[in-house]
Amino acid sequence: MYTSPLREPLIRGNKNYKQVTDDVLSPMAGKPSKYWYAGITLAGIALLFGGWATFRTVFYGIGEWGLNKTIGWGWGITNFVWWVGIGHAGTFISAILLLFRQKWRTSINRSAEAMTLIAVMCAGFFPLIHMGRLLLGFYIFPYPNTRSLWVNFNSPLLWDVFAISTYFAVSLIFWYVGLIPDLGTVRDRAKTKIRKAIYGFLSFGWTGSARHWSRHETVSLILAGLAAPLVLSVHTIVSFDFATSVIPGWHTTIFPPYFVSGAIFSGFAMVLTLMIVTRKALNLEDYITLNHIESMNKVIILTGSIVGIAYLTEFFMAWYSGVEFETYAFFNRAFGPYAWAYWIMMTCNVITPQLFWFRKIRRSVLLTFIISIFVNIGMWFERFVIVVTSLHRDFLPSSWTMYKPTVVEVGLYVGTLGLFFTLFLLFIRVFPVIAVAEVKGVLKSSGEQKKITDHE
Amino acid sequence: MNRYITAYYLDEEDLLKGLGQLKAKGLEIMDVLTPFPVHGVDKALNMRRSRLTRVAFIAGVVGATLGFGFQAWVFTVDYPINIGGKPFFAVPSFMPVAFELTVLFAAFAMVIAFFVSNKLGPAAKAVIHDERITDDRFLVVVKVGDGEGEENIKEIELALAEAGAEGITLKV
Amino acid sequence: MKEQYYKSLDDLIYDARQASSEPDAGDRKSILQMKQEAKSTGNSRRDFLKLFGFSVASAAIAVSCKQPVEKAIPFLIRPEKIIPGEASYFASTYFDGIDYCSILVKVRDGRPIKIEGNTMSSVTMGGTNARTQASVLGLYDNKRHKNPTYEGKKISWDEADDKIMLFLDEVKKRQGKVVILSSTIISPSTKAAIQEFLDAHPGSEHIQYDVLSASGILKANEKTFGKGFIPAYDFSKAELIVGFDADFLGTWLSPVEYTKQYAKNRKLVDGERSMSRHIHFEGGMSLTGSNADERYQIRPSQEKLVLANLYQELLSLNGQSGSSVPSSPVDVKKIAGELSSKKGKSLVVSGSNDVENQLLVNAINHLLQNYGSTIQTDIHLKLRQGMDEDMDRLVGEMESGQVEGLILYDVNPAFDYPEADRFVSALKNIDLKIAMPILGEETSEHVHYVCPDHHYLEAWNDAEVKTGIYSLAQPTIRPIFKTRAAQESLLKWAGNPVDYHTYIRKNWEENLFAGSGETSFDDFWNSKLHDGIYESGQLENGMLEFDAGAVDSALAQAKITSGDDSLELSFYTNISVGSGKQANNPWLQELPDPVTKVCWDNYAAVSPKLAEELELEDEQLVKINDFGPIPVIVQPGQEYKTISVALGYGRLNMGIPDGTVGKNAFPLIQSSNGIKQYHLPQVTIEKLDGAYQLARTQSHHSMEGRNLVRETTLEDYLANPASGNEMRETIKAHMKSLYAQRKFEGFHWGMAIDLNSCTGCNACVVACSAENNVPVVGKEQVIKAREMHWIRIDRYYKGDPDNPELVRQPVMCQHCDNAPCENVCPVAATTHSNEGINQMAYNRCIGTRYCNNNCPYKVRRFNFFDYTGADSMPGNRKDPAEMTTDLRRLVLNPDVTVRAKGVIEKCSFCIQRIQEKKLVAKNENRQLQDGEVVPACAQSCPADAIVFGDLNNEESRISKFFADERNYHLLEELHTLPSVGYLTKVKNKTI
């Protein structure tokens, strides 16, 4: 297929198919490095911290958190939305970029999807733990019971239950269906019997038959078609949690697309953070190239700018509405007691990503890494600003309060970070971090070797 | 007793060329095993477009109907409750869950159909003709019937060789 | 008949309306009918319960008192109507030495659980205050004395009596002096008992000691009328009220009575077009001052100057001339003019304990011809009879060894006597010291015998609060501990071992029956006991003559100076803790002050200007003279150089379990001419290092220009009844909904709050806590803004922080018909009833707090911890105020679920009361009457500010309130359609 000379190769180093297989699968063989052990130890400690915080919350109650009569949601829901947002990149990359035929997605979709699944797990933890009566949490499911009670289908929180679980389930099967051929590759290259048996089981009997491939592609495509609106719907429904309310700063119609955009924004930032480390650690620089990083940075500018426009729109409308509560809520955001959080959010989310307009910065691994962390921080603060500053001063000044997290809340957050990194570190040990078959599929059209032959 | 003749290519472009030649000779190719999807193989093998999309569509319709219908039934028939003064038949409120169930049903039905139609699954056993299929080899499988004589087999092997295939082997 | 499932109680109990309109009503079984059938068929379980309920065994078991159950019915009166599971109400009297209230006691299964106002009393007229409401909790206080003791050791009553009587006999032989030191006694029978004791022990004396003294008034009246008494004030007759540091709506003399009277004259409903005008002078911001139409800030020491000026102005307006006085810090010319135009229709009162001040007040009232109209001298208020000098004299006598025996009855001078140390050391000179307290207190530590008295809910008693106005108190539970009525003890020691019940009966038969005109004493007694009150109509001996000469001569001697510029300390008591008597009552400790919104502590209130000068901020620790460290509250409206500190705090081991709440300011009180003065001039304040966290339920004090409390002036109101509420029409015109409004077929409950009546006294808050088992969460949780009150009184300052106006607004669940909270609950734990009530199903709640977030009124409360012990996990209870001990739990209302950890709760419009009254009406086969259902808050309100009823009934009072042009809904522009309405606040002021 003809490719314009302007296009840069997506896979460097003049690879052939065998090399691709070896490069991607090699980290799975052999012993983990000491960095890996250090990482998983740190993550494990964080996880223990989270376990302790979970115990305190469940046993003693939500009073262990810094919430009060006015502020019913604090770090818990902030973290929930943050994690869900992060959990948007993977499916976005594999579904929407697939539909848009962006070939660069092939090198990163596998780990981005894994990251998505783990992030959604971390996210799902918070709505559970934030319940005052976690042990009765099953009330949320519409199951037949002796009281003939169902659930409230009007509640966005209930929609969340359906959205998050559907999202997790569909993302999981999407990820796994994509993984099956690669698991076949792992199986066929397994040295030990146990590995062969395990991967044989996991690979579901994959043979690489043309018929399988044909249906596999159809399934991938339709799943992408389903996952694309799904990924939009999830953060849309998360945004409904806030937007359906009457609370100034929460109730605003722009939330659905703006949340989705913010989610992709933060998701890409997290993918960048992880990938920049992973490509270095696993020697995958030929697969996750500067072009990949640049492409992701472009998505970051796009979504970051959309988020920025949404911030400004909200701010303008708060004034334009002529509604005193709205106007005050936004004035309070920018100049009230939590103004610092607002300006951190503004700086990290609106200003820093604009640096990516410069090609030099876009292609600088170090700067990208730093900015991606900034975006992660900024997006956390965005949720914090939305959740806390809207609640802490709403309609009746008599009830205005302040909120400060406790060590238990910090513990829960750190705990999910621990869970996230633990699972991610395990993932890179047991699964191929790059979609081998998909990369091979674009190797000819987008690999370096093709370029060379073309220009000869 | 089925017998197969397998031969492999090292490059998908050679494979496609070879398949073209074999097809021209009227050789019936049972299957082609590749490490990644090679476009054009489906045409060479005269494969039909997959009907998995229909499964997805039907399941999606079922999911949507079920999702919307269940909510409507609960709120209007089974146990109508005044919640915030909202109408019992609160269509906008039913949309999110109905949508999620549509996607859930469609996705799962299709993936299940995919596994079933491909006979893939946790317990499925793979017939591994060559372990390098999943790495860098493009394998062509030609089925040889019970009644086929050695001559025919030779002929097939020759045709394969002419089409540039390597490692031609007869498997039982 | 088709089998049907009941989805709610409403299905089961179809309401009385339908029943009465349907002919076949009798065919259906109501829950009550079924109940009665079960009764007649002799259900053994029910019988058991009945006995169990009657026996008060629960109470006895709970406190592990091994009293044998001797009687099936503990009530010593005719059991009128007792059904297990149904409450009985007994009329009684609350008097704690300071506050008086005629009450009804709600008794469930042998346990008094709630105090309600007695509407038959002409004094309190069904009103209560916070302390009265909270007093029921004192019954179940583990810090009560549980049996007589001798020097801390448990002894039996017989032993105590023997020893005490032995000693008393010896003293009697020597003609030694025994003193009974009590708080003011308003009980005629108790007085008789004391007299009997005094008669039996010649040379003995009875001294009344008031913590909060009114000696100034008594002395002044002695001078002007020749008799030391407190007259009957009638605020309802006063069109112009001028108050000087008299917190008559909160703590001064008879606040419930005065609030009733005051509120009556502030209402602009039912066609009323006029209201009283209230001008107030004070140093600190009091509850009363904050309700005034005009408020002037003066230092306590300036009061005399202002009064003298006012007097002079009035004299000159009257064409008389007086002596010249230094000019007043406040221009009183206008006020004098107003007053003189309201002769006989005005009232000037002062809370000062300075005789000269009170003389001036008397002179002013005399000049204004208020005696005989707003002030009656032929009816005396019997509260606060103590003379400070008597107490001082006693301490002197004790020190010099003249007193051999001291019986302390309902007093705690070791805590609240200014020179408590002196008193305690003087106690050492006494040979026999007996205390008859209810609760453990500081003084009993220093006595020989503690002979504990009954809690008032366990005891018989009577009271004459005002001349000719009697009330009775009857036991509503058998004594929980081995206590004995103090009167019985005294009578026994006087050699008349009679039970007090008999004694009262005899006393009434001899002294009151005659004038009643009834024929049978039993009938008389039973009817008075039923009513709780007896108003004989008898007066004191004629109107007393005002001696103007005495005033003039006294004033001629008075030193009236313009004073210096030094700081002054002003002492006050607040509506919750008061004098400190109920300091161990968690409901009261957690009750936010109506002005500062602080609870669980006292503090020094300073003016914003002073705070700026001294660089003080809220919670900064300071020292005032030697008093401190105490945290500061910067109080808008505080007089520049006045610092206010609440009394009644700092009791040892009272309050938070075994802790001390606040700082005791009593030792700072000084006397002038033998009379305690509740202010201290010339103090110094010193800023200390560090801060002290105060628990404050409201941290933002401005309305931010929002239309939350809508206000107008009387003038504007008369011109346009909707004034201040003009936006309502605009808002109503824009009320567009995207779906049809639901109709409520049967009842549609609603509540209206007249902001003009509400004084902010907080009685409703305690009443609600008692009725609905609202947990007490303790100081630490209040600091974290987690108080649980279902009703709160929002307070906002307006205008200049140095001299702000203050508005209040009681806020509870608004029961919105378009409730934002209901929509978002994922499990439908909060839904709307078919009677328009926003209901909360605790059992269904999983605690997402989403409803609370989406409530614009922030009235939902979350159980952050296991405050009640209802959680299934053991060992995680958080009960800093010890509200979940077995004893304290006896106060719980069994009709209201105790909420577990992790659920949301909120105002239910007292749905249990609605259901109860519906059942009653159904059972009597009649319609529910308007006004029959009264939620706890409305019942307790001394200002009748809360009206509750059926909005579907066009004739109901609530419908009339809702139709009033002053009516509006809080945040109505959100289209939440609240079922609670507010009537605009009208201030009688000229701008």
Added chain:
Amino acid sequence: MVMENQKFILTKKLSTLIYGMIGIGVLSLAVSFLIGTGAERIAANLLLNTYYFLALGLIGLFLVTVHTIAESGWHTSIQRIGESMGSFIPVAGILMLLLFVFGGLHLLYEWTHEDHLDEILLKKVAYLNAPFFYIRFAVYFGVWVILAHFIRKYSLLLDKSGDLKYYRKFRIFSAVFVVTLAVTSVTSSWDWLMSIDAHWFSTLYGWYVFSSMLASGTAVLIILLIALKRMGYMGHVNNEHIHDLGKYLFGFSVFWAYLWFSQYMLIWYANIPEETVYFYERHKNFSTIFYVNLILNFVIPFFALMTRNSKRGSLILLPVSVIVFIGHWLDLYQLIMPGAVGGEASGIGIPEVGITIGFVGLFLFFVFRSLAKAPLIPKNHPFYKESLEYHTQY
């Protein structure tokens, strides 16, 4: 057969048709006045059509620029159509300016009635006042026209010389245009459309209008492409390109429905009068259009374009595109009319149909004129060859 230097020639027949349409428009306008149609209604119709066709122009240019910066290969082949659509932007600007200056502003916008502004509108005077309105108007059109000019200029220069330096300039201007449009499309929709219902506000409004125009613009692009193909041009465009445009139409229709639902559901749910008043009016007096809008713009394209084949040929795609084109005209109608004209005075009759036909003619006139000015195929575009070889498996 690809004729790389093929140029579009406006035939006599076609130009007669276009002039006829313009004639119908002018005639309808005149008739509308004669039959006593309210001035508000005529002004509203003129606003509707100037805005609608302005937006089509902007979207045409937006599709060109956004694909340019996204380095999309396939779109290069149909780039000229989008560019030509952009040629209508200045025309719309002039028409709109005339409309506003000659009384339209006062007729359409309540906030211009400075003497009787209520409390809420008084708060907005800082933004909603005529001078500032015109300043913004000038800024929008100034920026759009200038950028459109340079984009077209470098596109043609690139085509002539094939010099990549023009390609880079083309890209830079494209990026600037996309960013500018992201802001101005939102604010201009507030100014011209949302401020008709001056009390009402919705933060999503700008994006909602944009999504509506995006779907409609895509539909018009498809219609023009198929029309050109039927006239014998654009031979290099195959089913794969059309398939992609079909997917766009499908996707944008779903996206529009998503935004519609988001905005409606949130307002319905919270039910706060300051917001519900908007839909209340539309429920009450425009209920048919309210539902027809959803059917035309979501239900029909969603189900019709769901299958692969429907997107790969003109058989279904063309009628659906026409429906979507009409649907979004109706969408705009129900954005404008309830506030500007009201339930009683509005309707769909001669003014609506006739004036719209006139605008279609006018729009086509400028598009075709622009198409005729340059070769239909940007053969020197660096991605052009990719576009030719373009095929996709899905």
